[in-house]
Amino acid sequence: MSQSREVKRRIRSVENTRQITRTMEMVATSKLKKATDRVYAARPYGDALDEIVRSLHDAGRAERFPILRVPETTRRAAVLLLTANRGLAGAFNVNLIREARRKLDELEEQGVDTELHVVGKKGIGYFRFQGREMSLQKTDLSDKPAPEDAESLVDPLRVRFEAGELDAVYVVASEFRSALSTPPRTIQLLPIEPSESRVDPENYILEPSQDEILTRLLPLYIRNKVYRALVENAAAEQGARRTAMKNATDNAADMLEQLKRTYNRARQAQITQEIAEIVGGAAAFD
Amino acid sequence: MAATLTLRVVSPQEMVFEGEAVSVVLPAWDGKMGILPGHAPMISLLGGGRLAVDLPGGGSKHFFLNRGVVKVENNQVTILSEYAGADAPPQFDPGSAWLDPADPEEMSSAGNPLV
Numbered sequence: 001m002s003q004s005r006e007v008k009r010r011i012r013s014v015e016n017t018r019q020i021t022r023t024m025e026m027v028a029t030s031k032l033k034k035a036t037d038r039v040y041a042a043r044p045y046g047d048a049l050d051e052i053v054r055s056l057h058d059a060g061r062a063e064r065f066p067i068l069r070v071p072e073t074t075r076r077a078a079v080l081l082l083t084a085n086r087g088l089a090g091a092f093n094v095n096l097i098r099e100a101r102r103k104l105d106e107l108e109e110q111g112v113d114t115e116l117h118v119v120g121k122k123g124i125g126y127f128r129f130q131g132r133e134m135s136l137q138k139t140d141l142s143d144k145p146a147p148e149d150a151e152s153l154v155d156p157l158r159v160r161f162e163a164g165e166l167d168a169v170y171v172v173a174s175e176f177r178s179a180l181s182t183p184p185r186t187i188q189l190l191p192i193e194p195s196e197s198r199v200d201p202e203n204y205i206l207e208p209s210q211d212e213i214l215t216r217l218l219p220l221y222i223r224n225k226v227y228r229a230l231v232e233n234a235a236a237e238q239g240a241r242r243t244a245m246k247n248a249t250d251n252a253a254d255m256l257e258q259l260k261r262t263y264n265r266a267r268q269a270q271i272t273q274e275i276a277e278i279v280g281g282a283a284a285f286d
Numbered sequence: 287m288a289a290t291l292t293l294r295v296v297s298p299q300e301m302v303f304e305g306e307a308v309s310v311v312l313p314a315w316d317g318k319m320g321i322l323p324g325h326a327p328m329i330s331l332l333g334g335g336r337l338a339v340d341l342p343g344g345g346s347k348h349f350f351l352n353r354g355v356v357k358v359e360n361n362q363v364t365i366l367s368e369y370a371g372a373d374a375p376p377q378f379d380p381g382s383a384w385l386d387p388a389d390p391e392e393m394s395s396a397g398n399p400l401v
Binding site: 044208 | 300316329355
C-alpha cells in the first residue's frame with residue numbers, strides 16, 4: 001500500500017514537470033518563429049552592404065584608413081562573447097563559453113594580450129566564477145536586438161582599434177544555420193579581411209568619393225556584422241531552448257510510462273494478495 | 287532602355303520596399319538627387335530626408351531615410367539606409383546626418399533639407 005502511494009506522488013510530480021517543460025517548449029517555438037523572421041529580414045541589408053564595401057575596398061587603401069589597418073603583429077585583442085541571459089537552453093551557453101575560452105587560449109598562446117567583453121548573464125556568471133577580469137559586462141539586451149545595441153557594443157571597440165589600442169576584435173556567437181543546428185563560431189570583426197572578389201570602382205560614379213564613402217560605410221559595416229551576430233544568436237538561443245525543452249518533455253513522458261507501469265503492478269499485486277487472503281480465509285471454514 | 291527601375295529599399299531590420307519604379311528622388315549626401323531609368327552605374331552616400339518613388343501605374347510612395355548608401359547599376363537601384371520607414375525617424379537629423387558637426391566646413395555644405 002505504502003509503495004503505491006509513493007509511486008503515485010512521483011507520477012504527479014513528473015506530470016507537473018512535463019507541463020512546465022511543454023509550456024516552455026511552446027514559448028520558445030513562438031519566440032523562435034519571430035527571431036527567425038528577424039534573421040531572414042536582416043540578410044538583404046547585410047548582403048548588399050557587404051557587396052558595396054567589398055567592391056570599394058582594396059589593399060592600397062589600408063595605409064590611409066585607420067579602420068582598414070592590418071597590424072603586422074597582434075599585441076592586444078578583444079573578444080566579444082555573446083551569451084544568453086537565461087539558461088534551460090541545453091548546451092547553448094556552455095558551447096559559446098567553450099568557444100570563447102578556446103579563442104582566448106589560442107590568442108594567449110601566441111603572446112597576445114586579451115581582453116574579454118561579455119554579453120549575457122550566463123557568460124558573465126561563468127567568467128566571474130573563474131575569476132577572470134571582464135572589460136564589459138552587459139545584461140540589458142532583449143530578445144529583440146536593435147541596431148542601436150550593436151552600435152553601443154562595437155563602436156567603442158572600433159574607435160580603440162582605429163587609435164591603435166587594439167589590434168584585433170573577435171566576436172564569439174552562435175551561427176543560426178537552422179533551428180536544430182546552431183554551432184558556436186568566432187567571427188573576425190577587425191582587422192577587416194581584404195576581399196577577393198572586387199568590382200572595378202572605375203566603372204562607377206562615386207559620390208562624393210571612394211574614400212569618403214568608405215569612411216562612412218565601414219563603421220556601418222562593422223556595426224551591421226555585430227547586429228547580425230546578435231540577431232542570429234537570439235534565434236539560436238530560442239532554437240536550442242526549444243530542442244532542450246522538447247527532449248525534457250519527451251523524457252518526462254517516458255518516465256511517466258515507467259512509473260505508471262510500476263504503480264499498476266503494485267496495485268494488482270495488492271488486489272491479488274487480498275483475494276488470496278479472502279479465499280484462504282473462506283477455505284479455512286470449509 | 288528599360289522603362290522602369292527595379293528598386294529595393296532596405297534597412298538593417300527589413301526590406302521596406304521592393305518593386306518597380308518610374309523614377310526615384312532621394313536625399314543624397316549633398317542634396318536631392320533624381321534617378322531615372324538608364325542611369326549610369328553609381329554609388330553615392332545618402333543623407334537624411336525623404337525618398338519619393340513614382341510608381342509605374344501613376345501614384346507614388348514616400349519613405350524617410352537617415353544615413354546610408356545607394357547603388358545604381360543596370361536599372362537596379364538598391365537603397366541601404368540605417369533607417370527606412372513611412373514615418374520620420376525618432377532622432378531625425380535633417381541636414382547633417384552624414385556630416386561631422388565638429389567640422390564647420392562640412393556643416394556649411396549641408397544641403398539636404400528635410401522636406
